[in-house]
Amino acid sequence: MAAPGENMRVNADRLWDSLMDMAKIGPGIAGGNNRQTLTDADAEGRRLFQAWCDGAGLTMGVDTMGNMFMTRPGTDPDALPIYVGSHLDTQPTGGKYDGVLGVLAGLEVVRSLNDLGIRTKHPIVVTNWTNEEGARFAPAMLASGVFAGVHTQDYAYGRKDPEGKVFGEELQRIGWIGDETVGARKMHAYFEYHIEQGPILEAEGKDIGVVTHCQGLWWLEFTLTGREAHTGSTPMTMRVNAGLAMARILEMVQTVAMENQPGAVGGVGQVFFSPNSRNVLPGKVVFTVDIRSPDQKKLDGMRARIEAEAPKICAALGVGYSVEAVGHFDPVTFDPTLVATVRKAAEDLGYSHMNIISGAGHDACWAAKVAPATMIMCPCVGGLSHNEAEDISKEWAAAGADVLLHAVIETAGIAE
Ligand SMILES: [Zn+2]
Numbered sequence: 001m002a003a004p005g006e007n008m009r010v011n012a013d014r015l016w017d018s019l020m021d022m023a024k025i026g027p028g029i030a031g032g033n034n035r036q037t038l039t040d041a042d043a044e045g046r047r048l049f050q051a052w053c054d055g056a057g058l059t060m061g062v063d064t065m066g067n068m069f070m071t072r073p074g075t076d077p078d079a080l081p082i083y084v085g086s087h088l089d090t091q092p093t094g095g096k097y098d099g100v101l102g103v104l105a106g107l108e109v110v111r112s113l114n115d116l117g118i119r120t121k122h123p124i125v126v127t128n129w130t131n132e133e134g135a136r137f138a139p140a141m142l143a144s145g146v147f148a149g150v151h152t153q154d155y156a157y158g159r160k161d162p163e164g165k166v167f168g169e170e171l172q173r174i175g176w177i178g179d180e181t182v183g184a185r186k187m188h189a190y191f192e193y194h195i196e197q198g199p200i201l202e203a204e205g206k207d208i209g210v211v212t213h214c215q216g217l218w219w220l221e222f223t224l225t226g227r228e229a230h231t232g233s234t235p236m237t238m239r240v241n242a243g244l245a246m247a248r249i250l251e252m253v254q255t256v257a258m259e260n261q262p263g264a265v266g267g268v269g270q271v272f273f274s275p276n277s278r279n280v281l282p283g284k285v286v287f288t289v290d291i292r293s294p295d296q297k298k299l300d301g302m303r304a305r306i307e308a309e310a311p312k313i314c315a316a317l318g319v320g321y322s323v324e325a326v327g328h329f330d331p332v333t334f335d336p337t338l339v340a341t342v343r344k345a346a347e348d349l350g351y352s353h354m355n356i357i358s359g360a361g362h363d364a365c366w367a368a369k370v371a372p373a374t375m376i377m378c379p380c381v382g383g384l385s386h387n388e389a390e391d392i393s394k395e396w397a398a399a400g401a402d403v404l405l406h407a408v409i410e411t412a413g414i415a416e
Helices: 012-023 040-055 100-116 142-147 153-157 167-173 200-204 242-258 296-317 336-349 363-367 394-412
Strands: 059-062 068-072 082-086 124-128 189-195 208-214 216-225 265-274 284-293 320-329 353-358 373-378
Touching: 012 040, 012 100, 012 394, 040 059, 040 068, 040 100, 040 124, 068 100, 082 100, 082 363, 082 394, 100 124, 100 189, 100 394, 142 153, 142 363, 153 167, 189 336, 189 363, 189 394, 200 208, 200 353, 208 336, 208 363, 208 394, 216 242, 216 296, 242 265, 242 284, 242 296, 284 296, 296 320, 336 353, 336 373, 336 394, 353 373, 363 373, 373 394
Parallel strands: 082 124, 082 189, 189 373, 208 353
Antiparallel strands: 059 068, 068 124, 208 373, 216 284, 216 320, 265 284
16 A cells, blocks of 8 residues: 555546546537536437446435545545546537546545555545536536525526526426435535646746636626717717727726736726727716736725726716626635645645636635645646637646645555
């Protein structure tokens, strides 16, 4: 039997082959995946994962949100499990690794423990959360949110996709409504391994991101009211230009974000001009400002500043103004003990590492509400994600899985 601290590694080839086999289910149109939640492809992916878990000796529990919990027993009957997981669902034009890596690396940890003949005191539960992506049924991280008490199950069951199909009925249709009460499980710790989905680790040449925080966010939807008028025959002094007000607000958001460095971001990704005609000044402009920071005070301060400045900008141009908060997450601080465990694992294994903040939401952000939680990240090529061209190397995948293995062993304790 291997001793604690020994230089144990996962089987990189087996992890990679599993990733490639899962990617054959729900293929995309450009080399990635379209395995959206509660589709037939999702059901097929779940069955393959279940078969692999059966082969590794895990027993399955499924809750009423379709979350899958695959348990490797521990030796201490009183010890709460260590949960390791992420999601198997993808965006409609998603990559092969977003989410999938975290689930299959969890399986690889268990397979490696089996190979090494290691038993742990705490059980280990490899987890697949339903509907992390939120592409088909908004919002994202829906089922982990119900698990953590952020949403009710009734709310989740009633969510509709763009075709009007209902979440609860689709979960039933694909045969993955379980009998466990969602959220009844108690966790000793939760680890989620994920691709970075950003460019920092690759640019810095680091193998491992030690994730300390998840950014909080506000989505502020602005509606500006101008006066529709001919762009040629309306003198500059007589315009009520909602488009110009929007441009000045965007510039102001940029300034506010830059004044809240490090870590803060702000910008606009969605704009609707009405009537959106080349030669008509817009009568109405609707756009959403997205601001994020890992620091609650900074985040709320940015919102207050933007909501104080924007009406002045509009008033100076005679433009009507309203704003509504349409999305929000509090920042998450991951468990310091688990973060230190991940960092030490990277050091013991000789992998380069740096602290990193997750700019995207993850199931771990909700798990952190009910248990000590943290994340591990690996680089992805060009920071590209939510894109069929999303790419990582076998070595990157394996390095994070090695760190996950060591962090799990450290936390679960080796049985003597
Ligand atoms: Zn993901």
